[in-house]
Amino acid sequence: MSRLPLFGFFRRMLGQDKAFRQAIATVTGRTPQNVRLYHLAFTHSSVVKQQTTEAGRNQSNERLEFLGDAVLGTVVAEYLFRKFPYEQEGFLTEMRSRIVNRESLNALALKLGLDKLVQLDPGQGRAARSRSVNGNALEALVGAVYLDQGYKAARKFVLSRLVKPFVDVKSLTETTANFKSKLIEWAQRHGKAIRYELNGEARPGGVMEFTASVVLDDEVVATGMGLSKKQAEQLAAERALATLGV
Amino acid sequence: MSRLPLFGFFRRMLGQDKAFRQAIATVTGRTPQNVRLYHLAFTHSSVVKQQTTEAGRNQSNERLEFLGDAVLGTVVAEYLFRKFPYEQEGFLTEMRSRIVNRESLNALALKLGLDKLVQLDPGQGRAARSRSVNGNALEALVGAVYLDQGYKAARKFVLSRLVKPFVDVKSLTETTANFKSKLIEWAQRHGKAIRYELNGEARPGGVMEFTASVVLDDEVVATGMGLSKKQAEQLAAERALATLGV
Known part of the structure; x- marks a missing residue:
């Protein structure tokens, strides 16, 4: 067979x-x-x-x-x-x-x-x-x-x-690379004021896209985008740290 | 009581x-x-x-x-x-x-x-x-x-x-404004071959950003970006339709 x-x-x-x-x-x-x-x-x-x-x-x-x-x-x-x-x-x-x-x-x-x-x-x-x-x-x-x-x-x-x-x-x-925390620590050590400016924009399909700017003593030092406020702020903070050479 | x-x-x-x-x-x-x-x-x-x-x-x-x-x-x-x-x-x-x-x-x-x-x-x-x-x-x-x-x-x-x-x-x-479907219909009517080339890039914060290119008979006619494959492809298709005057 x-x-x-x-x-x-x-x-x-x-x-x-x-x-x-x-x-x-x-x-x-x-x-x-x-x-x-x-x-x-x-x-x-x-x-x-x-x-x-x-x-x-x-x-x-x-x-x-x-x-x-x-x-x-x-x-x-x-x-x-x-x-x-x-x-x-x-x-x-x-x-x-x-x-x-x-x-x-x-x-x-x-x-x-x-x-x-x-x-x-x-x-x-x-x-x-x-x-x-x-x-x-x-x-x-x-x-x-x-x-x-x-x-x-x-x-x-x-x-x-x-x-x-x-x-x-x-x-x-x-190991959460918490850039926001690092940036706050840095600002405190250097006596600077940090705040975030946040904008959200609706995109087709019900998605919101957020833009966060890190404002250091009234000057925008970095901007990040993301699908949540958190993501946008983290990215902005990461870029701010890079800009500041931290 | x-x-x-x-x-x-x-x-x-x-x-x-x-x-x-x-x-x-x-x-x-x-x-x-x-x-x-x-x-x-x-x-x-x-x-x-x-x-x-x-x-x-x-x-x-x-x-x-x-x-x-x-x-x-x-x-x-x-x-x-x-x-x-x-x-x-x-x-x-x-x-x-x-x-x-x-x-x-x-x-x-x-x-x-x-x-x-x-x-x-x-x-x-x-x-x-x-x-x-x-x-x-x-x-x-x-x-x-x-x-x-x-x-x-x-x-x-x-x-x-x-x-x-x-x-x-x-x-x-x-009511879905489906640009991809419209593009496929157009291509079929005109005997053209449509395909998408897709690239994804990781952004900080776990976000992926996608770039889609519409390839019509081996020629890239339009490109779109988005936070999902679908968004990128829809945008690319929409732009392709505009480029083709459909």
Whole structure:
């Protein structure tokens, strides 16, 4: 039987599929139900860009990435909310962006070995192999676990397989490069008055963009922009410190 | 007994509490377990800004708003993911931002009558009564339902009490000023190939800034920048349409 080429083909497919299921179970800690979702999570858009139908182009992990990004953000939000009962919203937002930013997600993805599962078009060069590919696949994987196993399982996956083993929340807190604090200390040492001028502008899509200026003794020394007041002020403070040579 | 002032005070408190519980049950469709969470959800920061301790300042709804914003984003993400199986990530992102933007949340909050539950410092003027107060309370309420009743209940609240009765997804889709779609249609009519080249650059504070170029038959015709891929691509598409005189 095994000499029939078609049988060999199916056997290889089944073998691959079994190995893939096993890999997913190892990574997520759960036996996958709908394996198709996980295959999709690891399909980079470069593999399907040639597709000419809408349905074909949607067979990449980008939609799952959109969903997984939201689930991941919620799980980490709750984790921080409970872990830091006395910290305000700005701190929680900042900490979350340190945990789920592009670089950190990519590092997490590599720690889980997701790079070995991602399907890329081998014909694609640098762009497709850019650093965000693995981090995006990780987000898509969270989306796949959510759809396949529900919120609780996705939450458990994120907490027990990502956050707790790999995210050093304490050191993230301590190494927070708090430029605003540094600038205040500097101003106090030098007897200067520091204040921030803040402007917000609505951008299409409901996004607010903030511009913060650091005003040192009535003179604007630096300006920063960001999607939150906090971000804009931090950037302005960082640039002010650079300008002042601190 | 009822002439004792303290008893009257407690009776009034209990009566108020019963009325509040009833209001929450009416709005969310579920009897609240931990009522404290819902009181917190409706406590605007202006009421507690006078507090001098960290713990005191945290007794406003801002932390719950951070959590609820994430939960709401996830529920709406899944809703759109399932409702539009053939739409790509950019469309889903855009649709979500149309549903959960500041103005739309505020309108939803008013439809639910949340303005009658929000606790504001009456001494505060315009700023505290700004349009986002009610929308923020709605996000905080979603956070409270999530902590009090779990994800499934929060999801049900969002879908059955907000999205399905009040969000006209179809008309939101139709009014989308989608420059990318227009550009694709134009290209198809003229037998041209359109693609986007995308670059992201990390900015301090965890912000990514994206640059998208519209490439028409291997020639860059327009470039746009934005804080998301979608924004950058939309802007690039809008400019391409202008350049092409469409």
